[in-house]
Ligand SMILES: [Zn+2]
């Protein structure tokens with residue numbers, strides 16, 4: 050945690066620090082994740098990588114995402130589209146409110162679920178890993194209809 054050299058905060062820097070080999074494809078996957086403003090799906094990453102490396106297989110992307118997830122460098126969540134989206138863990142924990150009617154999503158601060166986390170621990174002795182959740186329902190606009 051006290052590493053402070055250049056790029057240590059980037060995904061590339063972290064992976065490099067952990068001793069993983071940096072292939073050009075892997076670098077592209079990492080930069081696609083970092084460049085994405087919000088969340089990115091494996092399919093979107095793939096379409097960026099394949100534009101430059103036509104021989105890349107989508108399973109390479111899935112494997113890289115599994116690796117990053119296992120290392121805790123990205124978190125994933127299913128926003129109800131039938132596929133997961135990723136974002137770098139370094140951007141902080143947050144959750145999502147997803148409207149099932151209009152599809153709009155809003156960010157929810159991590160602290161909003163601390164009461165839930167508390168009561169799961171207190172009532173069930175269950176230590177919940179609430180890192181990246183999507184909560185489905187109806188937004189204020191749709192609820193009013
Ligand atoms: Zn998110």
Ligand SMILES: [Zn+2]
Pocket residue numbers: 148149150151152153187188189190191192
């Ligand atoms: Zn809505």
